[in-house]
Amino acid sequence: MIMPMSTPKPIVLYGITNCDTVKKARAWLTERGVPYTFHDFKKSGVDAQHLHRWARAVGWQALLNRRGTTWRGLAAGIQARVDDERSACALMQAQPSLIKRPVVEWGEAVTVGFDAPHWATRIA
Numbered sequence: 001m002i003m004p005m006s007t008p009k010p011i012v013l014y015g016i017t018n019c020d021t022v023k024k025a026r027a028w029l030t031e032r033g034v035p036y037t038f039h040d041f042k043k044s045g046v047d048a049q050h051l052h053r054w055a056r057a058v059g060w061q062a063l064l065n066r067r068g069t070t071w072r073g074l075a076a077g078i079q080a081r082v083d084d085e086r087s088a089c090a091l092m093q094a095q096p097s098l099i100k101r102p103v104v105e106w107g108e109a110v111t112v113g114f115d116a117p118h119w120a121t122r123i124a
Helices: 020-031 048-058 076-081 085-094 116-123
Strands: 011-015 036-040 103-106 109-112
Touching: 011 020, 020 036, 020 116, 048 085, 048 109, 109 116
Parallel strands: 011 036
Antiparallel strands: 011 103, 103 109
């Protein structure tokens, strides 16, 4: 019996156009001829469904960028209220700059950040 070949799901890279890490990630994929779709979540936003799916895949703590200027610019009271997936996702949806970048959907899998050696194993 001949089994039909499965078509790999497209790679979707989420980020912000002017982010240096996103630029490196996009260049890396392009240099290797890897097709992907780019979604600028600062311009186009990101819906709650995506945020919760990513948070379940990688953990909300890994998804929330607490090192950036946007986080540091928040009032201490707002920062203190971020204590679970629901509150983190609500804040990231309101302020997409708080999402660690890039977020990549490799079909069903999700990664956060750019890690060239790890990505090389995914496209091999």
